[in-house]
Amino acid sequence: MIKFDNVNKWFGSHHVLKDIDLEVPEGKVAVICGPSGSGKSTLIRCINRLEKIQSGEIFVDGTAVHGKNKLTELRAEIGFVFQQFNLYPHMSVIDNITLAPTKVKKMDMNQAKELARELLVKVGIEEKAHAYPVQLSGGQQQRVAIARGLAMNPKIMLFDEPTSALDPEMINEVLEVMVKLAKDGMTMVVVTHEMGFAKEVGDSIVFMDDGAIVERNSPATFFTNPEHDRTRQFLNKILP
């Protein structure tokens, strides 16, 4: 479903992604972790071309992301959830969700609203349909952002540190939605340090450091018997 083929990226002279090879099969969940500055956010942002790459190629569903320009269609198939939610503050929750379906897919407004309500039920905040983002807590905003991503009926959902900006008591409500999504068979790439989540639904865990993939393993091996010292040091720091 997603395939990185020897991908390299530089910011100026800074080599931020080094020879990345990675595959995420359909219906699987890949969790990416690593210290800050290791390139994990950059990696996930390359998948829908929020960042450009200098060499190699990324394939989504067989289409080269950095090749010819079918970018809008491609992006419509990939939902993206940001650390800072990035809801549109001038629009109500329901307008946030219906914007892309009605404007990009030209979906009928009533149909889009129906869909938005279903999605809000799914993320558990149907009562907030007409609220504005500033009136919501961080956890609620992030759940709206997930609903917004799902509204385009994507084949893939990408999550870039979705719980890092949240107060501790709100992390679980967001993770629960993500777990449900994973169990429904969504293909997901998640950058996160929530190792409980990784254990529960992750099919593979990728550890990155200094722009390169250090280790990639199943959760069972990754947490109990990691291959690399650097992985072990990292786990010692973040696991309670």
Place this chain on the structure above:
Amino acid sequence: MQEFYINSLIDSLPFFFKGWFITLELSGISLITSTIGGLILGVLKYLRIPIIKYIVAGYVDLIRGTPFLVQIFIIFFILPEWNINLEAFASAVLALTIYGIAYICEIVYSALETISKGQVEAATSSGLNLFQTLRYVILPQAYRPILPPLVGQYVLMVKDTAIVSVIGLTDITRVGWLTVQRIPDGILVFGLVGIFYFVTCYPMILLANHLERKFTIQSSSL
């Protein structure tokens, strides 16, 4: 015809340079006078001295609420009625100064407002008098928020000197106006006038942009 115009325009170049010098002279003098006046008035407003506060506010509104053209007409035509006789150049400097002070005073005042009252309290608590507080604590910090908009204001004032051409001062705009009577190609003549303003103002705009970037980056990294 076009070629003839260009040739006679080249012959008039010394005339344009003379006009440009008048523009520069006017701008230079009134920038200095209005900066001094603006600083004093800005500080006075910041100190919130009761009566002065209202006088300053009224003056600023009066100047900011009326066109500079009207102000210069008032100074040039009405002062003589009150037996104050000034030459055109002096009237122009006076008008530009009165006008510039009103804007610079607001720049200085709002810059001073950005410095926390706590610092003023700390300084006076440690025994500094008002003048020392201004001199050592407030003004050394205030130059950062003051400089970028001040340079921006200078650009506006250089451009506004064009308006004094209406009272007969032969600045670069009036040179253009006189020349176009003789060489009736407005694009050519005022294009040339424009170049003189551009080489004067554009470096100042770049400087203002540079200062703004420099000072905002520094203050946000604090």
Place this chain on the structure above:
Amino acid sequence: MLENFNFRIIIEYFPLFMQGLWGTVSLSFFSLIGALLIGLIVCVARVSRVKIFSIPAIIFTEAVRSTPLLMQLFFLYFGLPSLGVRLGEVETGIIALSVNSGAYIAEIIRAGVMSVSQGQIEAATSSGLNFIQRLRYIVMPQAIGVTIPALLGQMIVLVKDSALLALISVLEITRAAQLLASERFMPAEGFFTAALMYLFLYYILKWISSYWQKRLIYTQA
């Protein structure tokens, strides 16, 4: 010093001043419309990152901002006829004011555009909205709100700048004052009346502006 001030002459010229007031208001209004159009186009061209649009937009803005309005007015007034374009004084004046304010409004809107967070634009990009759609649904609705005070400030500038049209004989407040001054040799009466009328317009706009700013604070809270 005002003992010789002749109020009767002001009453006699009052209809002319009212025409002048109407002139100033309508000139400023039509110029604002023109300036908004120019400003919007120039701003979109500038943020488009397409060089054949953005470079002319930058040159236009910088050229206008580096030269005086009076010079621009003369450039058009004396220049358009030599290009074979014959327009009336009023039309020339409105064009000059629109072009001049358009460059400033382009910068005002650009600042509003820049105030919309990069993250929102990425979110919109990710869900497949194209450049125009992002501008129309995400950026502009937010940019307009925060730029209203600055636009009202530009409106104040426009009202004052329109005084320069008196120099090409367009009837507005300053022209009315000039006529009184030259026909009856009473500059004080003329220009003080003009100043009062401008102050009147200034306070109205200032009041609207502070009202809007208060509203803005309430809606953001």
